Every structure is written in structure tokens, then in C-alpha cells.
Amino acid sequence: MKLTSGYKAFWDxxxxxxxxxxxxxxxxxxxxxxxxVLNADDSDRFVRPSERVWMSTIYPWxxxxxRTKIGAxxxxxxxxxxxxxxxxxxxxxxxxxxxxPRTILExxxxxxxxxxxxxxxxxxxxxxxxxxxxxxxxxxxxxENARAHPLLNFHHVDLSxxxxxxxxxxxxxxxxxLVIDDAHVQIFxxxxxxxxxxxxxxxxxxEDNPVNVNREIIDGFQLIEDSGFLIDTYFTDAFGTNxxxxxxxxxxxx
Ligand SMILES: C[S@@+](CC[C@H](N)C(=O)[O-])C[C@H]1O[C@@H](n2cnc3c(N)ncnc32)[C@H](O)[C@@H]1O
Numbered sequence: 347m348k349l350t351s352g353y354k355a356f357w358d359x360x361x362x363x364x365x366x367x368x369x370x371x372x373x374x375x376x377x378x379x380x381x382x383v384l385n386a387d388d389s390d391r392f393v394r395p396s397e398r399v400w401m402s403t404i405y406p407w408x409x410x411x412x413r414t415k416i417g418a419x420x421x422x423x424x425x426x427x428x429x430x431x432x433x434x435x436x437x438x439x440x441x442x443x444x445x446x447p448r449t450i451l452e453x454x455x456x457x458x459x460x461x462x463x464x465x466x467x468x469x470x471x472x473x474x475x476x477x478x479x480x481x482x483x484x485x486x487x488x489x490e491n492a493r494a495h496p497l498l499n500f501h502h503v504d505l506s507x508x509x510x511x512x513x514x515x516x517x518x519x520x521x522x523x524l525v526i527d528d529a530h531v532q533i534f535x536x537x538x539x540x541x542x543x544x545x546x547x548x549x550x551x552x553e554d555n556p557v558n559v560n561r562e563i564i565d566g567f568q569l570i571e572d573s574g575f576l577i578d579t580y581f582t583d584a585f586g587t588n589x590x591x592x593x594x595x596x597x598x599x600x
Contacts, residue, residue, distance in 0.1 A: 347391075348444050349580065353383045392576040395567040398594050400559040403586030406431040407557075426459030426489050429528075431591050434553075435463075437581050441524065441596070442467050445549060448476035448520035453536065454529035455482035455500055458492025464526075465498040476520060481505070482529070505531040508539040516543045523548040530555055534566035541573055544599050550575065552595035567594065574600045 357380055360368040367374040421429055430438075442450075442464075450464050461480035469475045478495075481503040482488070488500050504510045525540055525548070527533055533555050544550070550570075556563055581596035582588050590596070 347388055347580075349440055350383050350386070353380055356380065357384060388580070391580050392578055392598060392600075395571045395575075395577055395594060398577055400556075400588070400594060402557075402588035402593055404589055405557070406433050406589055406591050423459045423463045424491065426462060426492060427457040428459035428463055429456060430460060430463075433585050433589050434591050437584060437590060437596075438464070439467050439471060440584075441549065441581060443471040445522050445524060445547075446472050446474070447522045447524040447549075448474065449523045450476070450478040451519070451523060451525045451540070452478060452480040453482075453505060453525070453527045453531075455480040455485065455488055455492075458488040458498075458500065460528070461488075461498050461500070462492040462495055465495045469497060479515070479519065481511075505529050505536055508536065511539070516540070519543075521545045521548060525550045526553065527551065527555075528553040534562075534569055537566075537570065538573075541599075546574075546599050548599045549578070550595075550597045550599070551592050552597070553592045556593045556595045557591065570597060576600055 357368075360374045364372075364374060366372055369375060421427060428435075447468070450468060452461055452464060455461055458480065461478050465478045468478060475497055478498045479501060480488075480498065481501045483502070483504050485500050485502045492498060493500065501512065501515075502510075521544075523544060525544070527536060527550070529536075533552055537550065537552070540550070556567075575597040577594050578596045578598050582590055582592070582594060584590075588594060
């Protein structure tokens, strides 16, 4: 897969130029890691929500609960507030690089720190940088430094009323899309509405709500499955089962 394509290149270069160093105990030896990746079977990467358990190996927000300087000061980007776990900060760049999205739609701007970070990631990782569109009810809290980014746009929307979306905008935004729902408002109604504008290959990430599994989540994920979305376990399980703020919720439209 594209995400691990560099492993083969390294393996070939090391064997060609430094055959003794790639052997066990050599300076380039990584134990079984490289061989495991090269021989990995990723045929089960995409799975239906109904086939998944909801357990997480660890709760990814645990660090945030500490009333310590480290916990309180960790959630920043370029001085602005960025409310994402370290695991998710490591996952999104991989998805952005693999997917090469032309549009990122973020529901829930807060101060704009996450939109700024996504825009910077996009400008570095995408061959054809697209645009980030971030939506919130309280857009006056967005910092001027986020507003100044050339790829980043903020929109006023009330997610409790989908008619406040600019439908013309959604129809003209190029694909692939990466949608990130971090607003926690009517998540499945919003999903159903935005799905009408989505095309196969687009991704939809639902942050935080799926951490608390209840009837609404189970029923909502059945709706997601019935809408043709599969869980991408590369992202949900990269650091352990569901070690992400979006358990079972890195979703790809088939
Ligand atoms: C968790 S914060 C977003 C955090 C941000 N994405 C980040 O990673 O730093 C949730 C956001 O949802 C917004 N929100 C809450 N209710 C909303 C509504 N009805 N319509 C639009 N946005 C809403 C809040 O204003 C808040 O900025």
C-alpha cells in the first residue's frame, strides 16, 4: 500500500549497498519490523462497522485529564488551541498524504488552530493543495492568524439546522474530500446530509462521540454501514485497537 511504499525502497537499497548491515545486529537491522511490513497482508484493512468491536486498547484522551502544566499546555499549534490527541496528530498527516484530498471539511472550528494545522499539513503533503473549509456557530472566536492562511476558509453554520449549510459551496468543492466532524451536534443527521455530496473514496472521521458507545452510536453506525462506508483499520488501529479519538470512525466511502 502507498503508506508503506518506502519500506521496499529502503530494503532494496540496504541490500544492494550495505548487505552486511541489514543482517541481524547490523546497523540497519530493525529486527522483524521491515520484513513484517513488506510481507504484511492488508486485505482486511477495510471492514464493516458491524464486524468491529468497540473496545479501545487505551483511552486516547487520558493525558488531557491531568491537571498538570504538561496536560494544560500540550494542546496548541503555533500558539493557538488545537484539541487533538497526539495519536490523531500522527494519523491525519498519513491520511492526507495517502488520500491527497482536494477539500477538507472540518465541523467545529473552535479557535481555528486545528484548521490552521490541517491547512499547513495539506500545503506540505499534497501535490495539488486544495482548501480547508471549517464550519462553526461561533466563528468570531477564530483567531486572525488562522483566518490569514491562504488555504483556509471559515463559515458560519448552525449544525442543528442543516439548511444553514451553503449547498452551492458543497456542490462545487472538488474531491477527494476528508470530512472531520468535531462538533458533536446531530452527528448522524449531519453525516446523512453531507453524504449526499460525497463520492466513493472520500473519508469521513467522527471524533469523540464514538468513544461513548450507546444505542444512538450503534444505530448510527448501522446507518453509516448501510450508506456504503467501511472502517479503515489502518487508522483506527495504527497504535493499538481504536487508539484514536475516533474509534471505529475513520470511514471510507465505497
Ligand atoms: C471540540 S470543538 C472543535 C475543536 C477543534 N476542531 C480542534 O480540534 O481544535 C467543538 C466546536 O463545535 C462548535 N459547535 C457547537 N455547537 C455547534 C453548532 N450547533 N453548530 C456549529 N458549531 C457548533 C463549538 O463552537 C466548538 O467550536
